[in-house]
Amino acid sequence: MKNKNVLTKKYHTIFLWCILAALFIFPALDFSQYVYRICVISVLYAILAMSLNLISGVAGQISLGHIAYYGIGAYTSALLCVNFGVSVWVGILAAFLVSMIFGLLIALPTLKLSGGYLAILTMSFAEIIRLILLNWTSVTRGPMGILNIPKPQLFGYRIRSSSAYLWLVLVIAVLVYVVLHNLIHSRFGRNLKAIRDDEISSEAMGIHVYRHKVIAFVISTGIAGVAGALYASYMEFIDPTSFISDESTVILSMVVLGGMGNMKGSILAAFLLTVLPEALRSFSNYRMLVYGVVLVVMMMLKITDWSALKRAFKAAVTLKKERGDE
Amino acid sequence: MEFFMQQLINGIALGSLYALTAIGYSLVYAVLELINFTHGTMYMVGAYLFYIFVSLCGFPFVPAFLLSIFLTGCLGYMVERYTLRPLRKKNLPKFTALICTIGVSIVIQNVMLLFLGSETRQYPTLFDGKYITVASANISYIQLFVIVMSVLLMAALTLFIRNSRMGMAMRATAQNAQATELMGIPVDRVVGLTFFFGAVLAAVSGIFACMIFRSVNLSIGAVTGNKTFAATVLGGIGELSGAVLGGLLIGIVETMTAGYISSSMRDIAAFVVLVAVLICRPCGLLGKPVRKKV
Numbered sequence: 001m002k003n004k005n006v007l008t009k010k011y012h013t014i015f016l017w018c019i020l021a022a023l024f025i026f027p028a029l030d031f032s033q034y035v036y037r038i039c040v041i042s043v044l045y046a047i048l049a050m051s052l053n054l055i056s057g058v059a060g061q062i063s064l065g066h067i068a069y070y071g072i073g074a075y076t077s078a079l080l081c082v083n084f085g086v087s088v089w090v091g092i093l094a095a096f097l098v099s100m101i102f103g104l105l106i107a108l109p110t111l112k113l114s115g116g117y118l119a120i121l122t123m124s125f126a127e128i129i130r131l132i133l134l135n136w137t138s139v140t141r142g143p144m145g146i147l148n149i150p151k152p153q154l155f156g157y158r159i160r161s162s163s164a165y166l167w168l169v170l171v172i173a174v175l176v177y178v179v180l181h182n183l184i185h186s187r188f189g190r191n192l193k194a195i196r197d198d199e200i201s202s203e204a205m206g207i208h209v210y211r212h213k214v215i216a217f218v219i220s221t222g223i224a225g226v227a228g229a230l231y232a233s234y235m236e237f238i239d240p241t242s243f244i245s246d247e248s249t250v251i252l253s254m255v256v257l258g259g260m261g262n263m264k265g266s267i268l269a270a271f272l273l274t275v276l277p278e279a280l281r282s283f284s285n286y287r288m289l290v291y292g293v294v295l296v297v298m299m300m301l302k303i304t305d306w307s308a309l310k311r312a313f314k315a316a317v318t319l320k321k322e323r324g325d326e
Numbered sequence: 327m328e329f330f331m332q333q334l335i336n337g338i339a340l341g342s343l344y345a346l347t348a349i350g351y352s353l354v355y356a357v358l359e360l361i362n363f364t365h366g367t368m369y370m371v372g373a374y375l376f377y378i379f380v381s382l383c384g385f386p387f388v389p390a391f392l393l394s395i396f397l398t399g400c401l402g403y404m405v406e407r408y409t410l411r412p413l414r415k416k417n418l419p420k421f422t423a424l425i426c427t428i429g430v431s432i433v434i435q436n437v438m439l440l441f442l443g444s445e446t447r448q449y450p451t452l453f454d455g456k457y458i459t460v461a462s463a464n465i466s467y468i469q470l471f472v473i474v475m476s477v478l479l480m481a482a483l484t485l486f487i488r489n490s491r492m493g494m495a496m497r498a499t500a501q502n503a504q505a506t507e508l509m510g511i512p513v514d515r516v517v518g519l520t521f522f523f524g525a526v527l528a529a530v531s532g533i534f535a536c537m538i539f540r541s542v543n544l545s546i547g548a549v550t551g552n553k554t555f556a557a558t559v560l561g562g563i564g565e566l567s568g569a570v571l572g573g574l575l576i577g578i579v580e581t582m583t584a585g586y587i588s589s590s591m592r593d594i595a596a597f598v599v600l601v602a603v604l605i606c607r608p609c610g611l612l613g614k615p616v617r618k619k620v
Contacts, residue, residue, distance in 0.1 A: 062421060109601075109604075109605045113604065113608050116359070116559065116563050117563070117604060117608065117609075117610075119361055120361075120556060120600070121559075121601060121604055123552070124600050124601050125601065127593070127594075127597050128597050128598065131593055131594045131597075132594070134590075135590050135591070135594075245552065249425075252421070252424075252425065253428065253429075255421075256419075256421045256422055256424075256425045257425070260421065285439075286436075286440070288435075288439075289432075289433060289436035289437065289440065291432060292429045292430070292431075292432030292436060294429075295426075295428065295429030295432065296426055296429035296430055296433065299409075299413065299422050299423075299425055299426040299429060300412060
């Protein structure tokens with residue numbers, strides 16, 4: 001039995017490497033830039049979903065304002081690059097730090113609350129941030145947005161095409177995945193899971209609940225900021241309409257669809273929910289309708305719950321085997 | 327002073343509408359501990375149904391009003407019956423139901439969009455812009471009518487919750503659904519009825535609001551949904567009097583900010599007040615702190 005486990009684990013690792021290799025070869029193939037463009041956006045959403053997964057999925061603290069940190073990251077990097085001419089890499093780093101600072105400032109009062117109160121408070125902060133971006137015209141140029149945000153440069157080569165940019169975001173996504181994966185499987189991550197399952201007993205076990213929540217929130221906002229900076233330099237133009245509160249619910253639905261706390265599920269759901277509206281573009285009138293229906297049906301069936309799917313598959317396989325044995 | 331009185335009246339009229347919608351939110355939250363994202367959509371659906379009956383079908387006002395709030399109530403019941411109840415039976419985490427309500431409201435909004443188009447339409451109204459002047463502030467008949475109707479409805483609802491058997495069942499379900507079920511009360515029916523009432527209140531509020539603003543479009547639900555949610559939490563989630571207080575407060579703060587500072591700040595003001603209150607009083611203005619028991 002143990003031997004078999006080792007074997008499946010080995011296959012699992014090989015499988016993962018294959019997927020990874022396929023992902024990195026994909027941009028080298030000659031698909032249209034439109035396809036790559038959707039892929040870049042999907043990967044950005046995957047990063048967002050992974051980061052929200054830490055606080056909402058693993059720690060169970062519902063946040064309905066995640067898009068605000070994406071927006072802060074995007075604006076920080078864009079303003080630095082456009083006004084002060086700093087390199088995009090510095091912009092991304094600054095976006096990471098500034099989003100973290102905002103995340104910390106918001107987390108300190110908010111995370112004392114839970115449930116519906118926490119949800120509305122995170123949403124209100126996101127709304128306030130969006131409205132400030134919209135109305136502080138002297139800095140953010142309000143609804144006119146920021147134009148001509150530079151693309152990053154690597155060894156003298158400017159990453160212009162969508163396929164090249166896909167490589168960049170893939171590298172960062174993998175980095176984020178590895179960091180978060182290790183974090184979730186560390187002691188810190190286990191503590192977060194304990195908090196999600198039962199706050200009081202984890203407190204009784206000596207876990208500093210509030211501190212854990214705040215740290216998880218800050219990490220997750222920092223990563224969202226990085227995704228925002230990547231988005232800004234990819235689109236070369238940002239305005240506050242990209243950061244409306246509906247987007248936060250979209251990201252949260254990715255986390256829930258993927259199965260709470262399940263990173264692979266989040267990534268899968270992010271791809272699904274980004275590609276689906278694009279794939280339905282030819283039925284433009286019915287696009288959002290279908291999207292809504294899919295959202296409801298998936299919630300009802302929970303078919304993208306990765307672990308449930310796996311369990312169902314395993315059960316089916318064993319059933320077949322047993323029948324074969326008879 | 328005149329200006330202040332005028333803004334105050336406008337604020338109270340707007341606030342009483344928020345309060346009506348907020349009660350619906352609060353009812354559902356009390357019973358299920360669920361943030362019901364379809365609530366804003368019900369507000370919009372109610373307003374549109376009234377528009378369809380009056381402007382497109384030519385019904386008289388009163389039957390059109392009753393029919394549209396009844397139909398919206400039924401829609402609210404159906405949402406609970408066919409999407410949320412199966413989820414509840416499966417014992418999935420609460421987030422699932424939340425996302426499900428988001429999905430349902432996307433579906434409803436887009437069905438409406440397919441049939442009605444996205445343009446802003448002129449809304450039928452009562453009393454045709456007549457107003458009276460009290461203490462140098464102009465109160466239009468429709469504002470007065472809305473305030474009076476809201477107060478009456480809130481009073482009726484409070485009596486219903488306090489004294490009727492169904493109200494008692496609702497309160498019991500809010501306290502402890504499992505124990506209530508064991509006492510032989512059909513909890514599912516209670517929850518369904520709560521959704522019905524919530525949707526009815528949202529529809530009433532939507533119809534009145536559109537009468538005041540004299541226009542309707544498909545996006546009214548989302549904006550009001552967020553604000554009434556804020557109002558509910560501001561007053562203390564699950565408390566009816568809190569929802570009323572929160573609604574009035576948000577309405578008044580909004581009109582005051584629009585009047586004295588700038589109208590682009592009005593949306594920020596509501597949320598800033600909410601954040602400030604929640605940081606000082608984490609359970610809202612009238613909410614009672616809940617002790618968690620092991």
